[in-house]
Amino acid sequence: MLLIFLKRVLAAIPVLIIVASLTFFLVRLAPGGPFDSDRAVSDEVLINLQEAYNLNAPLSEQYFDYMSGVIVGDFGPSFRYPGRGVSEMIFTGLPVTLELALYSILIAVLVGIFSGVLAALKRNTLLDFIPMAIAMIGICVPTFLMGPLLVLIFGINLEILPVSGWGNLPGDKLLPSITLGFAYAAYIARLSRGGMLEILGQDFIRTARAKGLSERVVVTKHAMQGGLIPVVSFLGPAVAGLLAGSFVVETIFQIPGLGRFYVEAAFNRDYTMILGTTIFFSSMIVFFNLLSDMAVMFLNPRARD
Amino acid sequence: MENNSSLWSDAYRRLIQNKAAMIGGIVLVVLILCAIFAPLIAPYSYSYQDLNLGASKPSWDHLLGTDVMGRDLLSRILYGARISLMVGFVATSVALVIGVSWGIVAGYFGGRIDSVMMRIVDVLYGLPFIIFIILLMVIFGRNLWLLFGAIGAVEWLTMARIVRGQVIGLKNQEFVLAAQAMGVSNFMMFRKHLFPNILGPIAVYATLTIPQVMLLESFLSFLGLGIQPPMSSWGTLIKDGVESMEEYSWLLIYPGLTFTITLFALNFFGDGLRDALDPKTSSD
Numbered sequence: 001m002l003l004i005f006l007k008r009v010l011a012a013i014p015v016l017i018i019v020a021s022l023t024f025f026l027v028r029l030a031p032g033g034p035f036d037s038d039r040a041v042s043d044e045v046l047i048n049l050q051e052a053y054n055l056n057a058p059l060s061e062q063y064f065d066y067m068s069g070v071i072v073g074d075f076g077p078s079f080r081y082p083g084r085g086v087s088e089m090i091f092t093g094l095p096v097t098l099e100l101a102l103y104s105i106l107i108a109v110l111v112g113i114f115s116g117v118l119a120a121l122k123r124n125t126l127l128d129f130i131p132m133a134i135a136m137i138g139i140c141v142p143t144f145l146m147g148p149l150l151v152l153i154f155g156i157n158l159e160i161l162p163v164s165g166w167g168n169l170p171g172d173k174l175l176p177s178i179t180l181g182f183a184y185a186a187y188i189a190r191l192s193r194g195g196m197l198e199i200l201g202q203d204f205i206r207t208a209r210a211k212g213l214s215e216r217v218v219v220t221k222h223a224m225q226g227g228l229i230p231v232v233s234f235l236g237p238a239v240a241g242l243l244a245g246s247f248v249v250e251t252i253f254q255i256p257g258l259g260r261f262y263v264e265a266a267f268n269r270d271y272t273m274i275l276g277t278t279i280f281f282s283s284m285i286v287f288f289n290l291l292s293d294m295a296v297m298f299l300n301p302r303a304r305d
Numbered sequence: 306m307e308n309n310s311s312l313w314s315d316a317y318r319r320l321i322q323n324k325a326a327m328i329g330g331i332v333l334v335v336l337i338l339c340a341i342f343a344p345l346i347a348p349y350s351y352s353y354q355d356l357n358l359g360a361s362k363p364s365w366d367h368l369l370g371t372d373v374m375g376r377d378l379l380s381r382i383l384y385g386a387r388i389s390l391m392v393g394f395v396a397t398s399v400a401l402v403i404g405v406s407w408g409i410v411a412g413y414f415g416g417r418i419d420s421v422m423m424r425i426v427d428v429l430y431g432l433p434f435i436i437f438i439i440l441l442m443v444i445f446g447r448n449l450w451l452l453f454g455a456i457g458a459v460e461w462l463t464m465a466r467i468v469r470g471q472v473i474g475l476k477n478q479e480f481v482l483a484a485q486a487m488g489v490s491n492f493m494m495f496r497k498h499l500f501p502n503i504l505g506p507i508a509v510y511a512t513l514t515i516p517q518v519m520l521l522e523s524f525l526s527f528l529g530l531g532i533q534p535p536m537s538s539w540g541t542l543i544k545d546g547v548e549s550m551e552e553y554s555w556l557l558i559y560p561g562l563t564f565t566i567t568l569f570a571l572n573f574f575g576d577g578l579r580d581a582l583d584p585k586t587s588s589d
Contacts, residue, residue: 015428022437026444140568142520144527144540145561148547156551244435247528252547262436263528266443274443278436285433 005294012286019282020070024063027271066275075276080268086276093258096166100176100249100257101242105235107181112188113231119189120196120227121219131189138186143245147179147252166255176253180245184238188231196227229300236292240285316505319581326577332570340386347380351537360553369559373549378556381537382563388538389564392453392522393515393571399457400518401511404464405503409495411465412472423469426462434459435521442530452531456518467510471503505582512575516568523564539564 057065069076075086115131122128141149154175155163162172199205200223208218246259254260258277265273320326339346348368355375363370369378411422438455445451475481476499484498523540525531527547532538537545539560546557 018428019433023440026440029444136569136572140516140572141561141565142523142568144524144547145543145557145564148543148550148557149561152550152554152557240433240435243433244524248524251528262439266439266528266530269443274440278433278440281436282433 001297004297008290008293012290015286016279016283017067020067020279021063023275023278024066027275028059028062070279075279076272078270078273080265080270080273086272089261089273090258090276090280093256093261096255097243097246097250097257097259100166100173100180100246100255101239103173103177104181104184104242104245105238107177108184108188108238109231109235111181112185113192113228115185116189116192116231117196117219117224117227119193120200123197128193132193135186135189138182139190141183143179143183144248144252146182147175147249150175150179151252164252164254166253166257172253176249176255179252180242180249183245184242187234187238191230191234192228195230196223199223199227225299229296232299233292233296235295236289239288243281243285316578316581320577323577323580325573326581329570329573329577332566333574336386336567336570337390339383340390343380343383343387347377347383349377349380351376351381351384353377353380360549360556363555370553370555372545372556373553378542378559381542382539382560385537385539385542385560386563388449388532388536389519389522389540389567392456392538393519395453396456396460396518396522397511397514399454400460400464400514401507403458404461405468405500405507407461407465408468408470409472409499409503412469413476413491413495413499415473415476419469423466426465430462435524438521438525439528439530442525449532452522452525456521459521460514460518464507464510464514467506468503471506472499475499475502509575509579509582512571512578516571516575519564519568519571539567 066076073087075090078084078086078089081089115135119128119131151163154161161175162169163175165172166176167173205218205223208222209215213222243259246257247263248259249255250257250260251263258280261273262277262281264270265277353376355371358371358375360373360375361367361371367377367379369382371377372381407422407426411419438459441451441455481494481498484494489498519539522531522538523543526538526540527544529544532541542560543557543564546553546560550557
């Protein structure tokens with residue numbers, strides 16, 4: 001177990017190096033420098049700026065400078081916000097985004113597993129059809145439509161929840177979390193229904209029932225451990241989706257999180273910021289994929305080969 | 306598998322019986338026709354502005370109302386269908402070409418070639434592609450063809466895995482061995498013997514990729530990184546709708562509804578196709 005874990009960690013390192021290098025060179029390939037769109041600056045100022053950000057050094061030197069900075073967690077200065085480091089900005093936005101992601105994943109897991117398991121147990125009844133129909137809506141209505149629609153209904157027409165912000169007004173965390181969590185609740189509901197149906201048909205469940213265990217014990221102790229493996233393996237990749245979703249949700253609800261910083265950086269062509277956030281996001285995604293793979297191995301002895 | 310015609314006719318029968326899939330299919334055909342004939346059907350040009358009118362509620366002149374610049378919403382949705390569906394089909398085709406070739410080669414040759422090729426796929430799987438597409442759009446400008454290519458280049462990975470699995474299952478069957486014994490070239494082997502036999506799963510997966518691709522495109526357009534005005538995809542229209550939804554809610558609701566119905570139709574049709582072509586693997 002530990003050995004597999006170490007192997008996977010080692011395998012993740014080259015991936016991260018590739019991501020960082022690819023991003024670095026892509027950004028340097030970009031036509032136009034980061035200071036082009038500013039109000040016209042004199043040549044002298046431009047040279048000084050380039051000097052200050054070390055843009056005149058040979059590319060290889062810049063590359064090694066940057067990479068050695070990244071290893072110790074220094075992503076360099078922001079091009080757009082002079083005097084602020086990219087790392088500093090990442091760590092201002094990160095807690096907000098993590099909190100949003102945590103609430104969303106909680107909503108997704110609780111609602112998703114509950115309705116999925118229920119649907120599997122009450123197969124072909126209304127308790128199966130209605131949650132699955134809602135899940136289909138969750139899959140087909142994209143986040144960037146769901147968010148504004150929820151705002152329109154609960155924020156503007158009913159006026160019961162704030163339409164934007166994060167942590168300023170009571171209840172303003174509710175709509176963003178639901179918006180982001182809904183689609184994942186839908187996927188999780190479908191996955192857990194499918195997984196449970198497969199497990200519930202197996203012999204060991206019949207044995208458990210035959211020896212007189214209560215339905216509650218059969219479901220919670222025996223069926224769910226195996227039936228929810230697909231959900232666990234979905235959670236890793238879901239983090240990647242959640243991050244992308246946070247770009248949209250943070251933009252819609254004007255939440256000062258990492259996702260919004262990233263989108264802003266993309267618009268402002270703040271290259272160091274883009275570079276830093278990309279590397280940071282990638283590491284997070286790789287890390288969570290690893291985590292969910294390990295969890296699957298832990299739950300399913302057959303996956304440990 | 307050898308009896309190809311009966312596989313397809315069986316599948317066809319199963320598909321016809323699946324009501325959700327058929328409704329989805331009909332909706333799709335109507336949408337595609339609307340998109341193709343948009344210039345003929347659309348009551349106005351997508352860029353025609355009636356600035357005196359401004360944003361107006363749905364009326365007989367403008368069935369779905371007009372936007373802030375007095376442009377007819379129905380026409381814009383019809384023209385948007387062209388972009389959104391085109392992205393869906395073109396990017397999926399890009400993904401298909403790469404994924405199928407990659408999967409066939411890896412699966413057929415096996416051994417070291419296979420493990421290297423699939424290792425690459427594994428590594429690429431771990432990359433945050435959405436972020437890379439955003440990066441590409443930022444760096445190289447918001448170019449329609451770049452968008453197609455970038456999205457297609459992301460979605461081929463699963464295709465490659467599916468095709469590889471299928472080819473491994475096929476390559477030890479008698480007809481492949483017989484063809485090998487007759488000295489068929491690799492290319493002909495792929496084209497004549499392997500490809501036709503994995504068409505089913507490819508068709509299924511392609512149909513299910515299209516909605517994902519369309520979602521990705523509209524996601525980018527929503528962030529302002531996709532299609533640029535005056536052209537509009539459904540994602541751009543939804544973005545515009547969001548900006549003015551407080552006063553003019555129809556600008557959000559109609560494009561949103563169209564997009565959602567399309568995604569429903571594609572998903573139902575894709576699921577139906579999967580159940581019809583491959584009854585065994587139809588999970589969830």
